[in-house]
Amino acid sequence: MKKKLILGIDIGATNTKLGIVSQKGEILESSSFKTESKKGFDFFLQNLKSACAKLTLNYSVSAVGVGAPDYNVVSGNIENGTNLAWKCAPLRGELEKIFDCPVYLHNDANIAAVGEKKFGAAQGVDDFIVVTIGTGIGTGAFVQGRLLTGKSGMACEAGHLVVEVDGRPCGCGAKGHLEAYASVTAIKESVRKTLGYDLFFSEIINRYQADDGPIEAIVKSAAQFLGVGLAQMQSILLPELIILAGGGSNLGLKYKKEVERAFMSAAFKPFQNKTQLKLSEISAKHGAIIGAAALGLEGLGSIDY
Ligand SMILES: [Zn+2]
Known part of the structure; x- marks a missing residue:
């Protein structure tokens, strides 16, 4: 039997990334381009088409899997992109025109949960949440072995849990939401306000690891807000595992401990120590x-998400 290869596409607010992925989850080749959503959906589609054509030149793919923010599976x-400038972009219809193999799409935060279940720390785990700390905070959850989708596939947007009434403005237009305090964007913004200049996130990580006082205080505050958010998520879903993923998880074990401390102290008492916290592998x-x-692989296996 011919080896099945999957084309994985991650449409992000800043960059769109593509990769040829094996059944074991290894990336054989990858590329990326700027999403530039402000230039319009048609402009993006042209760039996507040429990037896919280039990447798949030497490979035969059996399926395409796509993660996109604000994607409605129905x-x-x-729809109404929070960090994308498209009010209504017919993604599935257009992608099905491009490829002559099956295309499976889902909300980007849910995609991270599917990835953890298939290849990561959630293999064999039926109840878990993946929290992706990046430009925003994305969350995806499996409940009793099934991806939690809600009515349109957009359920579980825990980045928009309120952690401070009437607090900082969030990218979605409301105030006081978790991602305005705990995302990589929020950490970088706090650094800029405190130091008076911007730092790359890699530099923030280095300084945090080196116990740099002001940076430590900023990351600690972000971790505390995240811990409070995790306690809220836990109180509803009681997962056995929560996985921290995305660029923010590169802050490492010291950060994880800080998040854990805030999580435990905010948790519903009978639920304390019922949920394990891990960094994504x-x-x-x-x-x-x-x-x-x-x-894409699960889609080929006809598992209904
Ligand atoms: Zn929000």
């Missing part, structure tokens, strides 16, 4: 591509 559209850099490919 309509097949990206899938690289933050390629996690979304691998998750998208996992969706």
Whole structure:
């Protein structure tokens, strides 16, 4: 039997990443381009078409898996993008025109959960939440072995849990939401306000690891808000595992401990110590591509998501 290869596509607010992924979750080749959503959906589609054509030149793919923010699985559209400038983009219809193999799409945060279940720390785990800390905070959950989708596939947007009434403005237009305090964007913004200049996130990680006082205080505050958010998620779903993924998880074990401390102290007392917290073992850099490919593989296996 011919080896099945999957094309994984992660449409992000800043970059769109693509990869040829094996059945074991290895990336054979990858590429990326700027999403530039402000230039319009048609402009994006042209770039996507040429990037896919280039990447698949030497491979035969059996399926395509796609993760996109604000994606509605019922309509097949990206709707009212929070960090994308498209009000209604007919993603599924357009992608099905491009490829002559099956295309499976889902909300990007849900994709990360599918990836963790297939290839990561959630293998064999039926109840878990993946929290992706990046430009925003994305969350995806499996409940009793099934992906939690809600009515349109967009359920579980825990980045928009309120952690401070009337607090900081969030990208979605409301105030006081978790991602305005605990995302990589929020951490970088706090650094800029405190130091008076911007730092790359890799530099923030280095300084945090080196116990740099001001940076430590900023990350600690973000971790505390995240811990409070996790306690809220736990109170509803009581997962056995929560996985921290995305660029923010590169802050490492020291950060994880800080999040854990806040999580335990805010948790519903009978639930304390009922949920394990782990850092993702899938690289933050390629996690979304691998998750998208996992969706493609599961789709081929006819598992209904
Ligand atoms: Zn929000």
